[in-house]
Amino acid sequence: MTLEELHQLFLAHPTICTDTRKITKNCIFFALKGQNFNGNAFAEEALKKGAAYAIIDEEEHKTSVNCLVFDNVLETLQQLASLHRNKNKVKVIALTGSNGKTTTKELINKVLSKKYNTIATIGNLNNHIGVPLTLLSINENTEIAIVEMGANHKQEISFLSKIAQPDFGYITNFGKAHLEGFGGIEGVIEGKSELYDHLISNDKHVFMNGDDDVQQEKLKSYIKKIGFSTKDHQYYNISFIEANPFVVLEVEGHQIKTQLIGKYNFPNCCAAVLMGKYFNVPLSDIKTALESYVPQNNRSQIIDKNGFQIILDAYNANPSSTKAALENFKNMTAQEKTLILGDMFELGKDAAKEHQAIADLAKKLGFTNVFLVGEIFFQVQTPFKKLKSFNDLRSELEHSPLKKGTFLIKGSRGMALERTLDFLKV
Structure with missing residues (x-):
């Protein structure tokens, strides 16, 4: 089958699925591969659940005429998208x-x-x-x-x-x-x-x-x-x-x-x-x-809970975005400001230096109530409270509840610091 012919099938069945848990009737299932899965193995299941066609790249998984074999499923998806965009x-x-x-x-x-x-x-x-x-x-x-x-x-x-x-x-x-x-x-x-x-x-x-x-x-x-x-x-x-x-x-x-x-x-x-x-x-x-427009998904959300005003910016973090968030928080009119900062990932050899710079910046800006969470922050030199894991943060805050005030919570996605909201209590 050519890419043009696949595009004609797509126009007749214009829904793409890549996960058999989300199959919709008459969709086209693309059997993508990942580190821990091979979508080809799920092609038959996709068809049974209602997919019109399954795009695969391993001939042995062709269990039906509706299994269409291409050289590479991912490349086919990308080429189909580009063709569709041009048309x-x-x-x-x-x-x-x-x-x-x-x-x-x-x-x-x-x-x-x-x-x-x-x-x-x-x-x-x-x-x-x-x-x-x-x-x-x-x-x-x-x-x-x-x-x-x-x-x-x-x-x-x-x-x-x-x-x-x-x-x-x-x-x-x-x-x-x-x-x-x-x-x-x-x-x-x-x-x-x-x-x-x-x-x-x-x-x-x-x-x-x-x-x-x-x-x-x-x-x-x-x-x-x-x-x-x-x-x-x-x-x-x-x-x-x-x-x-x-x-x-x-x-x-x-x-x-x-x-x-x-x-x-x-x-x-x-x-x-x-x-x-x-x-x-x-x-x-x-x-x-x-x-x-109201931001969602842990991106600079303002949440009021149990007397706390929380700036929840826990979707992701890097040195540039964290610096900007700290400087903005410094300039906000609010009392009893508290920082809860989580590790910033994917910094490679610069990780230690960049985390130290953020801790130093927090001190320079005059913050005093600061919690640094994560294995990288745990290594920095600072007067602030350092906690090696999220569970350590939980224990700390449950043992010593925080006063009402305004909080900035920021960290990389892997830190999932939005969980802090579950135990912020007066």
Whole structure:
């Protein structure tokens, strides 16, 4: 069977499943492989549960004429997604960056959906499987697709760009994330910039933060750039008003009062405003969209519980995002501030140095009630309370309950610090 013929089958059965626990009637099951599983072994089960076809790459698992054998299931999924993207008259906006990708994607989608039929990456399904699945959710009514791209090593963004073939792109920032895979901050800049490299080489449009020195340098001679800035009048000007705790910005004399905390979310809002203006969304609709967006999934959420005000930013953490969160927390008007910080992962040889820097920053900013959680933080030199594991934190707080106040909880996903909410009691 050719890729074109598979695409025709997909149009007749436009739902893709990669997990037999989530099979829907008449879907197409792609038998992907992982470190601990072989999807080929589940092809027969997928068909019995109602899948119309199963795409496999091991002939011995062909138990039905509805098992279609290709050379490589993952590559077939990626090629099908790229073909499908090309057959639809849809504008694709790709975005990547070290911090704020998912929030920015949600904000852009919120704004553009005021005028257009949009689809966007679900959650943070932004890798070599998630990007194809997003593209395959495009249908004949889709006008704009917003595709988030994640990476933890070089050439990954370049590869995803070739699959998605974006018409527009935006990089949120370049920060100290995935240093282990990228080999340092210069590697991060080089890796994330692969999106701009792809767009420039294909003469496509680039959205940019005109206040970001790296982006300024990268795009200084490129004509097809659309930027925002707080000061440079060659770009669309947006003013930062405050973040105490919620971000307020001013656009064309109108204040937009968001439900996003932290000055670090200001450029994320600006990107959504910029794209809204570019695609002719009325400013009143842009304002409504941004003001109605409420963050979820442990991303800068504000939660009131048992007399505690909690800034829950426990979805992920790296040195850049943690530094920004600490500086924002310092500037917030609140009493009895407490920090609960968890280990930051994927920092490789820089892990010890970066954790020490965060502990030093917390001290420099004047925080006194600080809990550092995790095996890496446990090694730093600091006057703060150090706890080797989450269970140690639980024991500490159950033995010595905290006073009411305002808390910042931040750590990498693997730390799952949102569990702290379960035992914050007066």
